[in-house]
Amino acid sequence: MLLNKTSNAKRRQLVVGNWKMNGNQQLNAELLAKVVAGWQGEHRADVVVCPPSPYLLHTFERISGSSIQLGAQNVSQYEVGAYTGEVSAQMLAELHCKFVIIGHNERRRLQGETDEQVAQKFIAAQRANLIPILCVGESSAQRENGSHLDVIGAQLQSVCAHVGCDVFKQAVVAYEPVWAVGTGKTATPQQAEEVHCFIRAQLGEIGETVRILYGGSVKSSNAEQLFALPDIDGALLGGASLDAEEFLKICKAAD
Numbered sequence: 001m002l003l004n005k006t007s008n009a010k011r012r013q014l015v016v017g018n019w020k021m022n023g024n025q026q027l028n029a030e031l032l033a034k035v036v037a038g039w040q041g042e043h044r045a046d047v048v049v050c051p052p053s054p055y056l057l058h059t060f061e062r063i064s065g066s067s068i069q070l071g072a073q074n075v076s077q078y079e080v081g082a083y084t085g086e087v088s089a090q091m092l093a094e095l096h097c098k099f100v101i102i103g104h105n106e107r108r109r110l111q112g113e114t115d116e117q118v119a120q121k122f123i124a125a126q127r128a129n130l131i132p133i134l135c136v137g138e139s140s141a142q143r144e145n146g147s148h149l150d151v152i153g154a155q156l157q158s159v160c161a162h163v164g165c166d167v168f169k170q171a172v173v174a175y176e177p178v179w180a181v182g183t184g185k186t187a188t189p190q191q192a193e194e195v196h197c198f199i200r201a202q203l204g205e206i207g208e209t210v211r212i213l214y215g216g217s218v219k220s221s222n223a224e225q226l227f228a229l230p231d232i233d234g235a236l237l238g239g240a241s242l243d244a245e246e247f248l249k250i251c252k253a254a255d
């Protein structure tokens with residue numbers, strides 16, 4: 001149930017489940033059977049699941065016929081060639097992906113992805129008609145020293161500098177404070193709203209229509225409060241997307 005959503009009536013709510021490197025064929029099939037059964041019919045919110053790459057086709061087969069859409073967790077910045085272990089945007093599109101998460105903080109921190117690489121991945125995704133979900137967010141040290149908006153501004157600008165901010169017409173942004181992802185800590189509604197407004201302002205006119213998700217320990221117990229904020233258009237979920245009941249409760253809160 002939506003509350004106070006007057007200012008973003010033109011933006012469809014979106015809930016994205018990032019399974020990270022979890023699951024197996026049997027667990028995924030069980031999870032998807034419950035999620036599909038609980039998300040029948042027409043909805044005002046969009047729902048996307050992002051399984052690990054080896055399970056994309058398996059997932060697609062199970063969500064076919066429902067309104068749930070498929071996304072990937074990562075993409076190569078390159079189109080083709082000698083890049084062992086990488087998966088191109090075109091390959092993801094062939095596997096029926098519509099979305100791809102770009103620049104998740106786990107990839108920035110653990111795989112050393114730079115803003116420059118993230119920008120290249122964003123471009124590669126759009127070339128293959130995938131919708132990038134660009135993750136931005138500050139560390140706890142950056143939040144504490146007050147540089148969080150500078151950091152997020154630079155993360156957005158790295159994309160705009162390469163291809164202009166217009167590309168955000170066909171993209172989603174996810175504000176994910178690093179200190180809130182997988183930690184059980186959630187940004188306060190005021191902290192989240194401040195950053196979401198800042199992102200919109202950075203993107204100028206496109207900022208009015210771009211969907212901006214909040215991510216970081218969203219649960220069914222805090223989703224409704226976050227979704228009620230005028231500049232939050234849904235959520236990027238980690239842990240909560242692995243539990244069908246919890247995932248569905250959050251999807252319904254956005255609907």
Ligand code: PEP
Nearest residue numbers: 181182215216217238239
């Ligand atoms: C995420 O991985 O993008 C995420 C938001 O994780 P969690 O919901 O578990 O904090």
